[in-house]
Amino acid sequence: MGPGWHCLEVGGGGGSIASWLANRVLPDGRAVATDLDTRFLETLSIPNLEVRRHDIVTDPLPEIPPPYREVELALTVLLVSVTLPPMPEKIPPPP
Numbered sequence: 723m724g725p726g727w728h729c730l731e732v733g734g735g736g737g738s739i740a741s742w743l744a745n746r747v748l749p750d751g752r753a754v755a756t757d758l759d760t761r762f763l764e765t766l767s768i769p770n771l772e773v774r775r776h777d778i779v780t781d782p783l784p785e786i787p788p789p790y791r792e793v794e795l796a797l798t799v800l801l802v803s804v805t806l807p808p809m810p811e812k813i814p815p816p817p
Contacts, residue, residue, distance in 0.1 A: 734755030751770060754774060
């Protein structure tokens with residue numbers, strides 16, 4: 723990854739990866755960071771970073787024009803799968 727790349731981060735959280743991506747692709751590249759809660763991402767002052775509100779569980783991926791060369795979402799997918807276990811077919815009665 724380097725200058726001129728276009729990157730998407732799903733689940734931007736506090737913005738450390740988004741900042742790194744945006745600075746890494748300068749001067750002609752672009753980074754988009756999405757999250758359910760964008761308050762931390764919105765504090766970043768990086769001209770080539772776009773912040774969007776997005777719920778990875780219920781919303782489709784944002785329609786963002788290509789070309790995207792890097793998509794960082796592995797940790798988000800892991801966290802969603804850990805925090806949202808499958809529901810059992812039958813809920814057992816309380817003891």
